[in-house]
Amino acid sequence: DAGITQSPRHKVTETGTPVTLRCHQTENHRYMYWYRQDPGHGLRLIHYSYGVKDTDKGEVSDGYSVSRSKTEDFLLTLESATSSQTSVYFCAISPGTGFGYTFGSGTRLTIV
């Protein structure tokens, strides 16, 4: 979607390795979110950010960390990837309450 890009789009990595996914926005929105999507579970919130250096946990935060050192970038790190973290990861941005999210195109991550 315009204004938000995720990288990489696809990644295959081995169990135990660290992995970092990047979400980049050009909308200057305050709020950024990371979700994962798995069959039968819908979208589940991992972490979110409500400003530079301000982050909080979501529903399924174990095994994940995030960082936001500038408004436009929100990084999701899997410190030691496990097969249970194989999923499609979506980033979303929002200017605030009363506005909808804009989602990125997703990153398909496979842990082997």
Place this chain on the structure above:
Amino acid sequence: DAKTTQPPSMDCAEGRAANLPCNHSTISGNEYVYWYRQIHSQGPQYIIHGLKNNETNEMASLIITEDRKSSTLILPHATLRDTAVYYCTFQASGTYKYIFGTGTRLKVLA
């Protein structure tokens, strides 16, 4: 806890209205209800949101009950391209979190 409840699947004939319900009984008085849809494995797409009054845009209409515990998304003339998973969500009180459920898989039939 913030939670939405939606039927897992629905069918609708092409050209007919699709009415997708959502229960959000834990919503607080000042939180909006948002609807999104996801086609295949694309990123979800925002459709509409509302607070108390019914809302309409070029994509859909949103009907919110007076007690705000449930809402219905209406696609007035469904087309095959409306086949998707539809999610309703709202902001968990006192946080910036939006919790999505598993959504409703709408299939529009020719």
